[in-house]
Structures are given as structure tokens and as C-alpha cells.
Amino acid sequence: MTPDSFNFLAGLVKARSGIVLTADKGYMLETRLGPMLRRESMQGLDALAQRLRAPRAEALAAEVVEALTTNESSFFRDGKPFEHLKKLLPKLAAARPPGQPIRVWSAACSSGQEAYSIAMTAAELGPALGGRKLDILGTDISREMLDRAQEGVFTQFEVQRGLPVTMLVKHFKQEGQRWRVAPELRAQVRWQFFNLMEDPRTLGRFDIIFCRNVLIYFDAPTKSRVLGSLAGMLAPDGVVYLGGAETVLGLTERLVPAPGERGVYEPARATAKAG
Amino acid sequence: MSQRTCLVVDDSTVVRKAARRIIEGFGFRVSEAKDGQEALDACRSALPEAVLLDWNMPVMDGITFLRAARAEFGPDQPRIVLCTTEAELSKILEALSAGAQEYVMKPFDADILRDKFTQAGLLEEAA
Numbered sequence: 001m002t003p004d005s006f007n008f009l010a011g012l013v014k015a016r017s018g019i020v021l022t023a024d025k026g027y028m029l030e031t032r033l034g035p036m037l038r039r040e041s042m043q044g045l046d047a048l049a050q051r052l053r054a055p056r057a058e059a060l061a062a063e064v065v066e067a068l069t070t071n072e073s074s075f076f077r078d079g080k081p082f083e084h085l086k087k088l089l090p091k092l093a094a095a096r097p098p099g100q101p102i103r104v105w106s107a108a109c110s111s112g113q114e115a116y117s118i119a120m121t122a123a124e125l126g127p128a129l130g131g132r133k134l135d136i137l138g139t140d141i142s143r144e145m146l147d148r149a150q151e152g153v154f155t156q157f158e159v160q161r162g163l164p165v166t167m168l169v170k171h172f173k174q175e176g177q178r179w180r181v182a183p184e185l186r187a188q189v190r191w192q193f194f195n196l197m198e199d200p201r202t203l204g205r206f207d208i209i210f211c212r213n214v215l216i217y218f219d220a221p222t223k224s225r226v227l228g229s230l231a232g233m234l235a236p237d238g239v240v241y242l243g244g245a246e247t248v249l250g251l252t253e254r255l256v257p258a259p260g261e262r263g264v265y266e267p268a269r270a271t272a273k274a275g
Numbered sequence: 276m277s278q279r280t281c282l283v284v285d286d287s288t289v290v291r292k293a294a295r296r297i298i299e300g301f302g303f304r305v306s307e308a309k310d311g312q313e314a315l316d317a318c319r320s321a322l323p324e325a326v327l328l329d330w331n332m333p334v335m336d337g338i339t340f341l342r343a344a345r346a347e348f349g350p351d352q353p354r355i356v357l358c359t360t361e362a363e364l365s366k367i368l369e370a371l372s373a374g375a376q377e378y379v380m381k382p383f384d385a386d387i388l389r390d391k392f393t394q395a396g397l398l399e400e401a402a
Contacts, residue, residue, distance in 0.1 A: 079393075079400040156362060156380050160387045164394045165367060165378040174364045 005049035073110040075162035093132035101135040107211040109138030112149025139194035152181035213243035227252040285329040311335030330359035345374040
């Protein structure tokens with residue numbers, strides 16, 4: 001692949017998804033896009049770049065971006081955020097007017113394990129939520145992942161990652177070698193195509209936002225912009241969960257770490273104006 | 276502090292060896308038994324902290340060992356994780372009601388065992 005082709009492909013992916021491909025990711029392009037090249041009988045990545053530069057390449061471009069997103073997920077990934085969520089949900093339930101659901105956004109939801117883990121956390125709390133409903137939104141830029149998430153069917157391997165067996169038997173129905181999320185949980189989650197490069201305000205306001213292991217793929221200006229948007233959509237007593245390797249430091253002043261917690265961020269309190 | 280201990284119970288040498296390598300990687304000292312009776316004898320001479328337990332074995336199967344161990348040593352010690360090709364919901368429920376802490380459906384790998392040991396309270400959540 002010529003540097004020109006690489007730069008073109010990297011530019012396209014960045015513009016459409018925010019994902020930054022550094023020059024050492026050439027191998028990743030080869031492996032992830034290989035199946036598409038073979039199907040389209042293209043000679044290589046240079047041919048692909050050429051095709052994408054031509055008109056009417058929209059569907060192909062979307063497929064390239066989809067192939068380059070990382071869709072790693074597991075139930076209750078990293079554990080700690082869900083421990084925090086378990087304490088937070090009853091507080092929010094008590095603070096909201098009757099009948100108003102707690103709105104949770106699983107941003108870049110991949111195959112849906114995070115959103116379903118949120119639903120299970122709420123279900124396990126039971127009476128502590130006083131009958132308060134959750135309205136969980138899962139969004140992703142991969143339509144394939146959204147379809148999988150919506151179907152809610154997981155392999156034997158997937159249900160053994162992060163999911164305690166007691167929750168497996170309680171919240172899933174066995175279908176041969178696979179396991180389907182119970183209808184009560186599926187009913188709490190909506191799925192929607194959404195690109196974090198777009199203005200997220202159309203999604204509404206949220207009490208809780210999970211945006212974990214997404215920012216790591218973005219450059220600093222994009223991180224800043226996304227974090228600023230998230231802060232703007234968050235209830236004053238809400239929180240944002242970020243991945244273990246992610247931070248707001250030096251990127252936004254609108255979110256601050258929750259005292260004594262890791263990966264939990266709150267809206268910055270408006271500082272008193274100097275008199 | 277003395278090293279933590281795990282007893283791997285499986286009639287397959289290959290499975291025992293694979294499980295041993297992974298669990299030693301978690302910092303446990305591992306011993307082996309090839310059926311439930313051997314496992315019960317081993318527990319009587321020195322109770323391990325964890326037992327990774329196959330279901331179908333000659334002499335004494337896993338569920339019989341599980342019930343005997345719970346009757347003899349109580350509900351919490353040792354922590355017992357089933358590890359079996361039995362993947363039917365009814366089997367999982369049977370093992371849980373007999374007092375298993377966790378359940379691994381074979382085939383397994385290091386990631387699955389680490390997760391299940393964590394959920395069984397044998398390992399700390401990775402930070």
C-alpha cells in the first residue's frame with residue numbers, strides 16, 4: 001500500500017468515526033479489510049482506496065469504517081463501574097419525580113453486553129429502586145453489532161465472560177448452545193445507530209452515560225469535543241463512566257473525577273463568580 | 276501468608292494439566308485428583324481453598340462429591356467451581372442447589388477461569 005492510499009483510508013475513517021489510525025496500523029487494515037477485498041475482487045488496499053475516491057462509494061466506505069471498529073465487549077466489564085452503579089441507582093431513583101425513568105446511555109455499545117449488564121444491575125437491586133424503571137439506550141456505529149445487541153443472543157463463550165452463573169440462569173433462556181437475554185431485560189433497552197462524531201444532543205438528556213474504551217481511539221481534539229458534549233447532556237447529579245485507560249484531564253473542565261472513585265466522572269460544579 | 280491451594284478434579288490428564296497451568300498462573304498451589312473419591316480423600320487430609328470439579332468421572336462423579344463435601348465441610352469451604360461439558364440449564368441449576376459457587380462450561384480458557392474464580396470470590400477483580 002502506498003503512503004498516499006494509507007493516508008486516504010486513515011482520513012476517511014477519522015472523518016467518519018473519529019478513529020485515528022497511526023502508520024503502524026497498516027497490518028490492521030490488511031487483516032480487517034482482507035475479506036472485503038477478496039469479495040470485491042480487488043487487488044489490494046491501493047485498489048480499495050481508488051474505488052473509494054470514485055463516486056457512489058458510500059456503501060463501501062461505510063463498510064470499511066464498520067470493519068475497522070473494535071467490537072470487544074463482555075458482561076460487567078471491569079466490574080468496578082457496576083459496583084458504583086449499584087450504589088448510584090437507588091440515590092437517583094430517590095431523587096427523581098415519580099414516574100420519571102432513569103435514563104442511561106451505553107455509548108458505543110458493541111454487541112450489547114454493557115447495556116444488558118446495566119439492566120441486570122437494576123434488576124438485582126429490585127425493591128431498592130422502588131419500582132423505578134430504567135430507560136437504557138445502546139448506540140453504535142456498527143449496524144451488525146446493533147443487530148446482534150438487539151437480538152440479545154450470546155454464545156456459551158460470551159456468557160462465561162464476566163457474568164456470574166447465578167445471573168446467567170436468572171436472566172437468560174438457553175437455546176441450544178446459545179443463551180438469549182430474557183424479554184424483561186430486553187424490554188428495557190432501545191438500540192439506535194449513532195455516530196459520536198455527530199451532535200449527540202438529539203439523543204436527549206441522561207442520568208448516566210457509559211462511554212468506556214471509546215475515547216482511546218480518538219485524537220485529543222475529538223476526545224475534548226466528545227467529553228464536552230457528554231457533559232452537556234448529563235443531569236447535574238449524573239455520572240459518566242470512562243474506561244480504565246481514559247481520563248478527562250487536560251481534555252475538558254466540564255467533567256471532574258468523582259472523589260475516591262476510578263473511572264467515574266461528575267459534572268463540574270459551577271464555580272462562584274469572583275465578587 | 277501460605278500459598279493458596281486449589282484441587283483440580285478431572286478424569287482426563289490433559290484437562291488436569293491444562294487447568295493446572297492456568298490456575299498456577301493465578302498464584303495457587305495446585306494438586307490433582309482423578310475422581311470424586313480421590314478428591315474427598317484429599318480434602319479430608321488437607322482442605323483446599325478451591326476445587327475445580329468435573330461432573331462425569333468414574334468411581335464417584337462430581338455432583339456426588341459436591342454433595343458429600345458440602346455435608347462434611349459446610350457451605351463456604353472449599354469454594355467449588357464445576358467445570359464440565361454438561362451445559363444444560365437443568366444441570367447448572369442442580370449444581371447450584373447442591374452448593375457450587377460457580378460453573379464453567381467446557382471448553383474453557385484462562386480468561387473464563389479467571390472470571391469464574393473472581394466471581395467465586397477466589398480472585399480480586401483486576402484493576
